[in-house]
Amino acid sequence: MSDSALPRLEVCLSPALLHLYDTKGAVVVIIDVFRATSTIAAALHNGATCVIPVASVQECIELGNSIENSITAGERDGKVAEGLQYGNSPSEYPKEFINDRCLVLTTTNGTRLLHMVKDADTIITGAFLNLSAVCDFLVAQKKNVLLGCAAWKDRFNLEDTLFAGAVVNKIKDHFSVNCDSARAANYLFEHSAEGDAITFLRDSSHYKRLSAYGLQGDMEYCATPDLHPVVPILKGKELVIYK
Numbered sequence: 001m002s003d004s005a006l007p008r009l010e011v012c013l014s015p016a017l018l019h020l021y022d023t024k025g026a027v028v029v030i031i032d033v034f035r036a037t038s039t040i041a042a043a044l045h046n047g048a049t050c051v052i053p054v055a056s057v058q059e060c061i062e063l064g065n066s067i068e069n070s071i072t073a074g075e076r077d078g079k080v081a082e083g084l085q086y087g088n089s090p091s092e093y094p095k096e097f098i099n100d101r102c103l104v105l106t107t108t109n110g111t112r113l114l115h116m117v118k119d120a121d122t123i124i125t126g127a128f129l130n131l132s133a134v135c136d137f138l139v140a141q142k143k144n145v146l147l148g149c150a151a152w153k154d155r156f157n158l159e160d161t162l163f164a165g166a167v168v169n170k171i172k173d174h175f176s177v178n179c180d181s182a183r184a185a186n187y188l189f190e191h192s193a194e195g196d197a198i199t200f201l202r203d204s205s206h207y208k209r210l211s212a213y214g215l216q217g218d219m220e221y222c223a224t225p226d227l228h229p230v231v232p233i234l235k236g237k238e239l240v241i242y243k
């Protein structure tokens with residue numbers, strides 16, 4: 001898994017570990033499978049003009065008020081945050097609703113990690129819903145890649161690690177992989193869930209957390225590969241579809 005002539009592929013398992021990685025000039029993939037980066041892929045593929053990730057609920061409300069045709073959305077601890085119009089369910093953003101609108105989004109972990117990455121060349125978001133599109137993009141860039149798991153309040157989580165493993169598994173021949181968290185993520189993917197992520201993920205802590213709010217349908221949706229084959233890329237403060 002290692003050929004030093006190739007660009008580097010690494011996995012950061014928690015935002016708390018981000019400072020250990022050199023992201024300068026790299027492509028960083030922000031991963032929050034349940035559910036921020038799944039919602040971002042769904043909203044953009046269904047016609048949103050952009051998604052603006054913001055850190056706080058207050059900022060979300062203020063920005064939403066200042067942008068025409070925008071909606072404010074997001075969650076705290078998995079529940080729709082007070083003061084916002086919509087939540088963080090990908091199914092809340094079908095074409096009939098989100099087309100031509102801007103989604104201003106704040107979430108517990110996903111948008112936080114996005115704002116923590118400072119010096120990358122490129123920031124994109126990834127989830128099972130856009131797995132193959134993300135992999136094709138990463139191979140084409142020929143740059144160092146860091147797969148950044150948003151995790152849960154800095155704690156390791158299964159769903160983001162599993163997705164990172166799926167990416168490593170698909171693209172490892174194009175990169176130098178000398179990173180044990182990438183090896184571990186790949187191992188997890190190969191030995192647990194290849195082809196059936198949701199069966200494995202039903203035993204994860206966030207699945208259980210969101211299930212308590214009746215959101216099992218969201219997670220089944222988020223585990224579906226390639227339903228929304230777009231690459232959300234950060235341009236300034238906005239995530240838009242890479243073209």
Ligand code: MLT
Binds near residue numbers: 036075108
């Ligand atoms: C997050 O950013 O922590 C998540 O997307 C939480 C969720 O809505 O499930």
